[in-house]
Amino acid sequence: MINIPPTPATPQTTGRYLVALEDDDISAGVQAVENATGVSEFAHSGDFEDRAIAAEELASENSIMLDELGVMVLSLDQDQVRSLNTATVSEHLPLSMEPERVIYALPESDPFRRMLPAEPAAIRSLAAGKSINVSLDYLKGYRDAIELLIGHLSSEDAGFRRADEECPDINTPIEKITWGLQRTRVDTSTYTGAGIRVAVLDTGMDLEHPDFANRSVQSKSFIDGETAQDGNGHGTHCIGTACGGQGETSPRYGVASECEIYAGKVLSDAGAGSDGGILAGINWAIANGCSIISMSLGARVQPGQGFSRVYERVGKRSLRRGTLIIAAAGNDSWRDNDIIQPVSHPANCPSIMAIGALNEALQVAQFSNGGLNARGGQIDLIAPGVDIFSAWPMPERYYTISGTSMATPHVAGIAALFAQATGAKGSELWTELVQAAQRLPLPSRDVGSGLAQAFQ
Known part of the structure; x- marks a missing residue:
């Protein structure tokens, strides 16, 4: 069963930073980052097999250089962030910096599995007819979940569409090609x-x-x-x-x-x-x-x-x-x-x-x-x-x-x-x-x- 958390309504960050360097002056960008932050040691993707940086490096606090992209992933404290921002503006440095975000697999449109298990107390309250305070997204998910469940129960197999169900203006039955x-x-x-x-x-x-x-x-x-x-x-x-x-x-x-x-x-x-x-x-x-x-x-x-x-x-x-x-x-x-x-x-x-x-x-x-x-x-x-x-x-x-x-x-x-x-x-x-x-x-x-x- 798919297990994807609902995507948060506001961006989440990891505490690390992404820095993209200009194509024509990668070396100048690297030097500028070193001067402003003191970071000089990087794990380079080019040093790994297939140029795939190791997962444990990505999970560490080590600074990373993605050589094909000219992008750094850095763990910086606030003083280092301020120093790099100041240097970028005052010295017109060839780089862009932004916080690293948390990214999700986009949830499928099947809230019966995605939404309902996450808030069992809310489900019990709804079943009991009690007044509860839940988000619009949750209520939307609950509504769609019930519609989805009805559809599943009316089908011979929840994982497949019916073999005799043909699409409008589609010539070949979907039992042969989707x-x-x-x-x-x-x-x-x-x-x-x-x-x-x-x-x-x-x-x-x-x-x-x-x-x-x-x-x-x-x-x-x-x-x-x-x-x-x-x-x-x-x-x-x-x-x-x-x-x-x-x-x-x-x-x-x-x-x-x-x-x-x-x-x-x-x-x-x-x-x-x-x-x-x-x-x-x-x-x-x-x-x-x-x-x-x-x-x-x-x-x-x-x-x-x-x-x-x-x-x-x-x-x-x-x-x-x-x-x-x-x-x-x-x-x-x-x-x-x-x-x-x-x-x-x-x-x-x-x-x-x-x-x-x-x-x-x-x-x-x-x-x-x-x-x-x-x-x-x-x-x-x-x-x-x-x-x-x-x-x-x-x-x-x-x-x-x-x-x-x-x-x-x-x-x-x-x-x-x-x-x-x-x-x-x-x-x-x-x-x-x-x-x-x-x-x-x-x-x-x-x-x-x-x-x-x-x-x-």
Whole structure:
């Protein structure tokens, strides 16, 4: 069973700091940090196997340098922070500094499991008819949970959609290929992502899953004390959609069925991590030649809040290196009640492609965040994200869940098809995806350029 804590309404920080240095003057930035803070010893990612910095280093108080990104992760006291801020302004230093945040796997839109167990006292009070003081988010979750439970009880199998349930305007029954792959025209594409490296940075992967027995899989954990084996489910599900195929008896559910898989565990089995671990995963993926990085994770952003300057530099550097980062927009909205929340961090960076979610009827999913904040924070594309069937850790093997987390790997897999077909990378690959999108009669705030479509 998936175990993801509700994403806090306000950003949480770890006490450490991220420092991004200018491309053209990395050495000057390193020297400036040393002069202002006294920090001179770094654990360099380039000194580790596969340029993947060890998880225990990330968990320590040691200073870290992610060489591919030009980003430092530093443990600084307040005097050091003030000194570096002062030097940055007075000496016009080529760097950006910000607190390191706590990042979560974006909770699926299934509050029956995610919300109810967290507040048993509230549930007992509701059952007893007592007046209680709970948040709007909780009440929303309780309502949706009951609707979800009714739906599960009316189905023959809670993990699968009924075999006779066909989607509007979808020609092939979903017992053979999922509705998401049909809506994105993956079913009619002759490309498979062969030769393309796709990194999925999440809760890891079930490395013994039988559907991936003959696939090229590289895995790495950036979580101290945990292997890359997925003890959560979220990561395996996302990898299944982006990079999987189908099992002996399942529908086809994966987009790029022959791509090379790079499974980076940047979130724990509890579904939480930090910016440092995620950036270390990006560093590893770029160093190992991944053309696409898929990230179904994030932290909430408030209306009017700007994007991370560190991640924006990372996004730009990745594009120049030929790597496209694709991230989930977030599931914080409640569109049934006209509540739309802004795109989450880090998907709100202009140089990271932000993905919203829609349902089978090509309507925006009620939970999908929108492009509300100026200068960044836009939705770039939308993809299937409601009732998505995909891989799950054994023994369940498959599961059906919802979220922009599920929409994002659809686009990542489609990007691999384009990369195989056209040779496009980085910004060029971004342009190919946007130009091929199916335009929808919906606000660009919610769907960006439209519904992602596979290369034909």
